[in-house]
Amino acid sequence: MVDLKKLTEAMGDLEEDIVVEIIDQVMEEGGGEAQAAVDACSEGMNIVGDRFADGEYFVSDLIYAGEIMTDAVQTLSSALGGDSKGGSSEKILLATVKDDLHDIGKNIVKSFFEAAGFEVVDLGIDVPHEKIVNTAKEQGIKIIALTGVLTLALDSMKACVEAFTAAGMRDDVKILIGGNPVSAEACEAMKADAWAHSPADSVNICKGWAGM
Ligand code: B12
Structure with a gap:
């Protein structure tokens, strides 16, 4: 089980190393918590947004947060998506x-x-x-x-x-x-x-x- 609260806090604090470590752990454990990890990161992004709105963070921090989250989602992507029935050409x-x-x-x-x-x-x-x-x-x-x-x-x-x-x-x-x-x-x-x-x-x- 990964520490999702720690993931949210690390995302909010822009602690890239900790985010990467926890996301890697999610994948090492089979990816079952991939969606929960995305949700935890999104909560962390809300912290980033609030700190930006309060003047504590700047646009450069938004950019950095975006990069950290994009990398996290990339790592998790193969474990996201739920059931993959289909093969439709829609x-x-x-x-x-x-x-x-x-x-x-x-x-x-x-x-x-x-x-x-x-x-x-x-x-x-x-x-x-x-x-x-x-x-x-x-x-x-x-x-x-x-x-x-x-x-x-x-x-x-x-x-x-x-x-x-x-x-x-x-x-x-x-x-x-x-x-x-x-x-x-x-x-x-x-x-x-x-x-x-x-x-x-x-x-x-x-x-x-x-x-x-
Ligand atoms: C990272 C970020 C940026 C990065 C984005 C990088 C990137 N590659 O996307 C950058 C630096 C570019 C940026 C720029 C700006 N940003 Co910005 N940003 C954010 C931040 C911190 C996170 C956004 C995010 O990615 N969230 C995580 C994702 C996963 O959430 P999501 O997009 O909502 O998606 C989820 C669901 O909504 C859903 N979903 C999403 N899309 C879809 C589509 C469909 C069809 C469906 C069904 C579901 C669905 O699924 C997702 C997963 O659950 C937010 C704060 C926040 N709380 O959101 C501010 C925020 C959005 N930004 C804000 C602002 C003000 C700006 C700037 C104007 C700053 C500036 N002065 O330049 C510029 C605007 C640039 C522009 N014209 O768009 C404000 C917006 C205020 C407002 N009410 O309009 C926010 C809310 C911060 C704040 N509190 O002030 N930002």
């Missing part, structure tokens, strides 16, 4: 919306989708709505997963939903939104089809849409 278009550069959560969700048998078309970060709509059109993608962690990402998500409507494609696609600021209210207000915080829930939603 595509999911995944993007961090316009003006938002955060991609750690996106990359975690991507691992889950791939483990569940989806083919993920990952457009990266700060993706303009036109690129999302055009890619969906060109590749005939029916499931769109949008992510963002800034409050203003909600505006970009809304604009993206509207861009699908303007392109006459809104009834052809299902739009899932995720990331820290999303909520049932935000989902309803922007007329997305579903929202989720948990990557496992998002897989179940998309499997339902894909008839898997």
Whole structure:
């Protein structure tokens, strides 16, 4: 059993050596606690965010925290993703919306989708709505997963939903939104089809849409 509280504290304190040590231990023990470790790191990221908001940490600390967490998720990736039934060729278009550069959560969700048998078309970060709509059109993608962690990402998500409507494609696609600021209210207000915080829930939603 790894010490998840220590992992959260180490992430919050930017103690990279301790994070690496505990993450390696998770994998040495078979990876059964990989999801719990991601959750512990995410809690640590909340500590980082709070310290940044309080003026104790600076942007350079956010960057460093992002690197530590990205490496941790990379190490854990083969143990994440839950059940990997499938082998479907169903595509999911995944993007961090316009003006938002955060991609750690996106990359975690991507691992889950791939483990569940989806083919993920990952457009990266700060993706303009036109690129999302055009890619969906060109590749005939029916499931769109949008992510963002800034409050203003909600505006970009809304604009993206509207861009699908303007392109006459809104009834052809299902739009899932995720990331820290999303909520049932935000989902309803922007007329997305579903929202989720948990990557496992998002897989179940998309499997339902894909008839898997
Ligand atoms: C690391 C970090 C950064 C790094 C990001 C590195 C990277 N590669 O992503 C960098 C340095 C780039 C950064 C920059 C900035 N950041 Co920043 N950052 C963070 C921090 C500390 C952690 C974010 C994170 O990765 N969390 C961990 C992941 C795993 O969580 P997650 O994304 O929510 O994902 C989980 C779920 O939401 C879900 N999920 C995610 N996506 C999806 C998608 C779908 C479809 C589904 C179903 C589920 C799902 O699954 C994930 C796993 O559980 C947060 C603090 C926080 N509490 O979040 C601030 C935070 C988000 N940042 C903030 C700010 C202010 C900034 C800057 C403006 C700072 C500046 N002055 O420059 C810039 C903005 C840049 C931009 N335009 O985007 C604020 C945002 C405030 C707000 N309300 O808008 C926060 C909240 C910090 C704070 N408390 O002030 N940041």
